[in-house]
Amino acid sequence: MTLEHKFCAGATGMTLTDGHLIEGYASVFGARDQGGDTVAPGAYAASLAALSARGGQVKMLWQHDPAQPIGVWDEVHEDAVGLFVKGRILTDLDRGREAAALIAAGAIDGLSIGYRTKRATKDGTAGRLLSELELWEVSLVTFPMLPEARVAGVKGEGPTSDPLREMAKVLRGASAALGRTAP
Numbered sequence: 638m639t640l641e642h643k644f645c646a647g648a649t650g651m652t653l654t655d656g657h658l659i660e661g662y663a664s665v666f667g668a669r670d671q672g673g674d675t676v677a678p679g680a681y682a683a684s685l686a687a688l689s690a691r692g693g694q695v696k697m698l699w700q701h702d703p704a705q706p707i708g709v710w711d712e713v714h715e716d717a718v719g720l721f722v723k724g725r726i727l728t729d730l731d732r733g734r735e736a737a738a739l740i741a742a743g744a745i746d747g748l749s750i751g752y753r754t755k756r757a758t759k760d761g762t763a764g765r766l767l768s769e770l771e772l773w774e775v776s777l778v779t780f781p782m783l784p785e786a787r788v789a790g791v792k793g794e795g796p797t798s799d800p801l802r803e804m805a806k807v808l809r810g811a812s813a814a815l816g817r818t819a820p
Contacts, residue, residue, distance in 0.1 A: 657725060661722060662719045662720060668719075673765070674766075675766050682715060701778070747787060
């Protein structure tokens with residue numbers, strides 16, 4: 638069994654708020670990542686249902702390192718956009734404090750999923766359409782593979798609204814939208 642990773646970054650970024658709550662999209666449906674893969678809507682449904690049935694949860698890791706959990710995902714669900722996550726960075730941990738500081742400064746804003754492919758088909762190009770995934774973890778990362786997987790909301794100890802970051806988020810969103818609709 639091989640665990641795969643998909644790094645996400647972009648318009649639907651991660652946000653840090655209220656003492657280190659974060660939220661964002663760890664995966665965006667229909668968006669082709671840098672490895673040529675596209676996740677189909679519903680790809681996480683069976684995995685999330687199985688986790689819930691056994692009382693498990695998706696892990697929050699630092700840079701996909703299983704030895705470095707840095708928080709907890711309190712909410713993980715699919716919606717019309719993709720895989721939405723919302724959780725808390727544990728700032729009682731050294732790595733948690735570092736992660737929160739890096740996110741607040743804008744140095745880290747990528748999200749990435751760790752998963753095992755259960756069902757996929759070739760998409761007619763060099764990529765795959767991933768239709769069922771077993772989700773293991775969502776990591777905060779430096780370099781996401783999917784530009785749209787980013788921290789979108791951040792609540793921390795500093796100001797909750799930064800006009801330049803908000804403008805950058807709007808511009809990333811417009812850029813991503815134009816990139817998806819271009820021929």
